[in-house]
Amino acid sequence: MRPAGDVSKALLQAVRDLATPERAPILKELAAHANLPESLVMQTLKNMKRYDRVCIARTRRVPWCTRPVAEFGLPVVGQAAASDAVWDVGYAALVRAWG
Secondary structure, three states: OOOOOOOHHHHHHHHHHOOOOOOOOOHHHHHHOOOOOOHHHHHHHHHHHHOOOEEEEEEEOOOOOOOOEEEEEEEOOOOHHHHHHHHHHHHHHHHHHOO
């Protein structure tokens, strides 16, 4: 996998700086904090989300948009491993039932 670029490093730092337990940063806040254009931040966040560098923590209503906007946070380490373990147990039971 390629190393992280300057934009993704700046966005990860912005997520760390702006995230609180009650509220996570939205795209506009991340762009303003990192001093980057929103279009670049949007595309980079899509790529980072695809590779599990960030995740959507929850959604929030804002006055300037009719739909809820995504709040971004850092993923929980070990979350995928826990879901894989559940799947493995189910698969093992299926194999045992098969014969």
